[in-house]
Amino acid sequence: MKQLWLYSMRAYLRLGLFFYFKKIEVANAENIPKNKPVLFLVNHQNALLDALLIATKNGRFSYFLTRASVFSKPLVSKILKSLRMLPVYRIRDGWGNLSKNNSIFSMSSKLLNEKQAIVIFPEGSHDLRRTVRPLSKGFTRIVFETIEAYPETELYLIPVGLNFKHATKFSDSTLINFGKPIQVSSNLLDEKNKSVLQLKDKVSSQLRQLTTHIESDNYELTLQQLEYLNVDFTNPEDVNKCIASDFNTCKKITSKQNNFLKQFFKFLLIVNLFVPYLIWKKVIQPKIKEIEFTSTFRFTIAITLVPIxxxxxxxFLGFVFQIKFAFLYLLNVIVLNLLSVKL
Structure with missing residues (x-):
C-alpha cells in the first residue's frame, strides 16, 4: 500500500506540476547512479516546491530531510511523513530539540546502506536570492556516520542546481540541473576535518556552476543588469559566463510578443475558477509571511481546491443540465490552463 501511495502521489504531483509550470527541463539525469546509495545536495530557493520538483524528476523514490517546523500540525506531519519526509531540527527550533536529530541521522545512514536516496538542502534554509550560500555541515555528518557505520557502502553525492525564471510568478519555467557524482569512501576518515572542508568545497563549487551564482558584493546591481538584459535564468552556464565577463558576452533577449494573449486566456481561466482564485487572493496570499512560500501555497491551491x-x-452542470455540459466545462478549464501557462 505504501508503494501504491507513493506512485499515485508522484503521478498526481507530476500532473499538477505539468499544468503549473510553462516548462520543466531536466539536465544531466544520466549522472544519477541506479541502485546505489545517493545523497542529493540541492540549492534551496523556492520552499516546498523545490522538494516536489526533485521528488518527481530524479528517477528515485527519495527521502527528504525537511525543517521540523513544517511538521507542527498533526495532519500535515502525517502526510509529510507518508511522503518520506523526515524532520530535522535547527537551533531556532530550540536547543532541547537538537538531540532529536541523532536518530534522524542514524536512520539516514541506515537508509543509505540499504541503497536508498536522500535529498538534503545543505544551505539550511530557503532564499530567493540567486546565489549559492555557505553550506552547513549537516550533510557531511551523514556522510561520515554512514562510512563509519557501514564502511563498505558505495556512497555517491549528487549536487543539484534548481533554476527558476521567476520563482514567485505564475506561470514559471525551471531547470533541474544534476551535477557530476562525487563518490565517497572510508578513506575520508583518515583526515576527517580536512575531508569535511574538501567535501563542502566540491559540492559548493558544482552548485555554483549548476545554478546562477551572483556574489554578495554588488549583488543588487548585478541582478538589475541581468534582469535588464532579460537573461534566461534557466540557462545558468550562459548567465554565469555573462557575469564573469562583466557583461561583455551578454546578449539582451527580446521578450515574445504573446503577453496580451496569454493574459487574456489567464483572465478567462480565473473567471472559470473564480472561487479558488478568490480564496487564494483574499485569504491565503495575504497571510504568507515569507515570499519564498508564495509558489508553494499557490501550487497547493492548484492541486487541492481547484480540482474540488x-x-x-x-x-452541478451534470444534474441540472446534461452530462455533456459538465465535460465541456472540464475541457474548457484544461484548454484555458494550457493556453495561459504554456504560451
Missing part, C-alpha cells in the same frame, strides 16, 4: 471546485461545478 471543478468536480463540484461538473456535478
Amino acid at each position: 471546485f471543478v468536480i463540484l461545478v461538473m456535478l
Whole structure:
C-alpha cells in the first residue's frame, strides 16, 4: 500500500506540476547512479516546491530531510511523513530539540546502506536570492556516520542546481540541473576535518556552476543588469559566463510578443475558477509571511481546491443540465490552463 501511495502521489504531483509550470527541463539525469546509495545536495530557493520538483524528476523514490517546523500540525506531519519526509531540527527550533536529530541521522545512514536516496538542502534554509550560500555541515555528518557505520557502502553525492525564471510568478519555467557524482569512501576518515572542508568545497563549487551564482558584493546591481538584459535564468552556464565577463558576452533577449494573449486566456481561466482564485487572493496570499512560500501555497491551491471546485461545478452542470455540459466545462478549464501557462 505504501508503494501504491507513493506512485499515485508522484503521478498526481507530476500532473499538477505539468499544468503549473510553462516548462520543466531536466539536465544531466544520466549522472544519477541506479541502485546505489545517493545523497542529493540541492540549492534551496523556492520552499516546498523545490522538494516536489526533485521528488518527481530524479528517477528515485527519495527521502527528504525537511525543517521540523513544517511538521507542527498533526495532519500535515502525517502526510509529510507518508511522503518520506523526515524532520530535522535547527537551533531556532530550540536547543532541547537538537538531540532529536541523532536518530534522524542514524536512520539516514541506515537508509543509505540499504541503497536508498536522500535529498538534503545543505544551505539550511530557503532564499530567493540567486546565489549559492555557505553550506552547513549537516550533510557531511551523514556522510561520515554512514562510512563509519557501514564502511563498505558505495556512497555517491549528487549536487543539484534548481533554476527558476521567476520563482514567485505564475506561470514559471525551471531547470533541474544534476551535477557530476562525487563518490565517497572510508578513506575520508583518515583526515576527517580536512575531508569535511574538501567535501563542502566540491559540492559548493558544482552548485555554483549548476545554478546562477551572483556574489554578495554588488549583488543588487548585478541582478538589475541581468534582469535588464532579460537573461534566461534557466540557462545558468550562459548567465554565469555573462557575469564573469562583466557583461561583455551578454546578449539582451527580446521578450515574445504573446503577453496580451496569454493574459487574456489567464483572465478567462480565473473567471472559470473564480472561487479558488478568490480564496487564494483574499485569504491565503495575504497571510504568507515569507515570499519564498508564495509558489508553494499557490501550487497547493492548484492541486487541492481547484480540482474540488471543478468536480463540484461538473456535478452541478451534470444534474441540472446534461452530462455533456459538465465535460465541456472540464475541457474548457484544461484548454484555458494550457493556453495561459504554456504560451
